[in-house]
Amino acid sequence: MVEAVANIGVVGLAVMGSNLARNLASREGNTVAVFNRSHEKTDTLLSEHPEAGFVGTTTYDEFAASLAKPRTAIIMVQAGRGTDAVIDELTKVFEPGDIIVDGGNALFTDTIRREKAVRETGINFVGAGISGGEEGALKGPSIMPGGSAEAWQTLGPILRSIAAIAEGEPCVTHVGTDGAGHFVKMIHNGIEYADMQLIAEAYDLIRRGTGKSPVEISEIFTEWNRGELESYLIEITAEVLKQVDAKTGRPLVDVILDQAGSKGTGVWTVQNALDLGVPVSGIAEAVFARALSSKPEQRAAASALPGPSSTVAVDDPDAFIEDVRQALYASKIIAYSQGFDAIVAGAEKYGWDIKKGDIAKIWRGGCIIRARFLNRITDAYAENPGLVALVTAPFFTDVVSKAQDSWRRVVAGAAYAGIPTPAFSSSLAYYDGLRADRLPASLVQGQRDFFGAHTYKRIDSDGTFHTLWSGDRTEIESEGSSH
Ligand code: 6PG
Numbered sequence: 311m312v313e314a315v316a317n318i319g320v321v322g323l324a325v326m327g328s329n330l331a332r333n334l335a336s337r338e339g340n341t342v343a344v345f346n347r348s349h350e351k352t353d354t355l356l357s358e359h360p361e362a363g364f365v366g367t368t369t370y371d372e373f374a375a376s377l378a379k380p381r382t383a384i385i386m387v388q389a390g391r392g393t394d395a396v397i398d399e400l401t402k403v404f405e406p407g408d409i410i411v412d413g414g415n416a417l418f419t420d421t422i423r424r425e426k427a428v429r430e431t432g433i434n435f436v437g438a439g440i441s442g443g444e445e446g447a448l449k450g451p452s453i454m455p456g457g458s459a460e461a462w463q464t465l466g467p468i469l470r471s472i473a474a475i476a477e478g479e480p481c482v483t484h485v486g487t488d489g490a491g492h493f494v495k496m497i498h499n500g501i502e503y504a505d506m507q508l509i510a511e512a513y514d515l516i517r518r519g520t521g522k523s524p525v526e527i528s529e530i531f532t533e534w535n536r537g538e539l540e541s542y543l544i545e546i547t548a549e550v551l552k553q554v555d556a557k558t559g560r561p562l563v564d565v566i567l568d569q570a571g572s573k574g575t576g577v578w579t580v581q582n583a584l585d586l587g588v589p590v591s592g593i594a595e596a597v598f599a600r601a602l603s604s605k606p607e608q609r610a611a612a613s614a615l616p617g618p619s620s621t622v623a624v625d626d627p628d629a630f631i632e633d634v635r636q637a638l639y640a641s642k643i644i645a646y647s648q649g650f651d652a653i654v655a656g657a658e659k660y661g662w663d664i665k666k667g668d669i670a671k672i673w674r675g676g677c678i679i680r681a682r683f684l685n686r687i688t689d690a691y692a693e694n695p696g697l698v699a700l701v702t703a704p705f706f707t708d709v710v711s712k713a714q715d716s717w718r719r720v721v722a723g724a725a726y727a728g729i730p731t732p733a734f735s736s737s738l739a740y741y742d743g744l745r746a747d748r749l750p751a752s753l754v755q756g757q758r759d760f761f762g763a764h765t766y767k768r769i770d771s772d773g774t775f776h777t778l779w780s781g782d783r784t785e786i787e788s789e790g791s792s793h
Pocket of ligand 1: 415440442502573
């Protein structure tokens with residue numbers, strides 16, 4: 311007879327699951343039951359970490375019996391069908407009031423579907439985004455849980471006990487109902503894609519513009535990490551760039567195949583942003599840049615295409631590097647601004663009450679996009695919760711206005727030199743589009759009306775108009791309006 315001694319359980323003991331279980335076990339008051347489909351993983355975890363006091367279980371019945379009520383279990387398996395299989399098993403052995411948490415990178419619409427189905431059994435289902443990789447899972451991740459307020463009552467204290475701490479506050483909040491947590495995690499990953507691409511472009515520009523070696527550029531990133539760009543991704547970039555390949559003695563970055571992989575969360579961000587009508591151009595370009603990199607045949611066929619006659623003319627390397635730093639900062643702000651726009655639109659569409667300021671707060675620590683300037687985003691939303699675009703907050707407007715000359719020089723210089731900077735360029739184009747008094751969208755409307763009678767609106771009167779374009783007949787007709 312198994313005793314119900316554990317207050318939390320973990321199903322799925324690959325690296326993320328094991329590390330999360332160890333993190334849970336290390337916090338006072340937690341006793342952790344663990345289960346894995348193949349028992350060897352459970353045995354290994356138990357024998358390698360006796361200090362954790364895990365309750366090892368070999369069947370779902372035993373797992374459920376080892377948990378005190380309301381039973382709470384976190385699923386840490388590969389997102390997709392595996393998750394559904396575990397949910398099926400758990401719903402057989404759990405009871406109404408118990409809580410099933412999916413801590414994987416699930417697609418939020420799957421989470422909405424699963425939450426609805428599980429709720430019908432009386433069991434709570436919580437989709438929780440967990441960011442921070444293997445180390446974050448072990449030492450303190452940023453956690454983005456959705457689900458019901460009832461589930462949050464029990465789950466909140468447990469998740470708070472394992473989350474990263476930023477400025478004295480745990481990096482976890484109840485994001486919203488059903489799929490809200492996984493939606494926000496998806497956007498987090500989209501911003502992560504943009505940030506990584508921007509950093510990669512900065513590296514490429516400096517390397518090709520100044521001829522500096524990866525190790526020298528690593529030092530530049532280390533230096534940048536002491537200032538306003540301080541962030542986890544800048545920090546690890548410095549580490550990656552200084553790594554030397556043991557086999558060849560060359561910089562490791564030169565030996566790694568230049569074809570970027572992806573597991574899908576960036577693609578989901580862009581697909582959903584397209585549906586929501588939110589321009590997340592920086593994120594989209596980052597996704598496309600990975601896609602382009604992974605087309606070796608096309609790249610080989612195109613490698614003989616002509617490039618510009620000149621190379622980048624960098625007279626003053628230090629000034630150029632500072633320009634790139636400024637361009638990176640400004641473009642990063644755009645990526646976050648676009649990401650928050652997508653959160654606002656998603657919240658509206660799916661009926662979630664997501665507090666942008668709270669999201670900025672829980673991204674300050676533990677997660678992959680943690681950065682010093684998230685404090686500024688937190689401040690911006692605290693000062694003005696209704697801020698319509700992050701980049702229009704006074705602090706960020708000031709940063710961008712200081713950075714913009716550099717940003718323009720970098721993008722223009724890269725175009726002249728034939729260095730691809732899709733994320734830098736699209737971020738600048740977005741910025742200029744956003745601030746433009748007039749956009750050529752008026753011409754697009756005219757074209758639409760010309761070939762499809764799609765109608766347009768006028769700047770000087772209400773209503774909907776259509777022009778008879780043929781010949782010299784340019785009358786304006788109103789449709790369904792007082793005009
Ligand atoms: C995190 C990461 C994590 C994972 C991504 C990587 O927040 O901890 O984002 O979720 O590393 O899935 O995504 P790609 O494989 O698509 O780059």
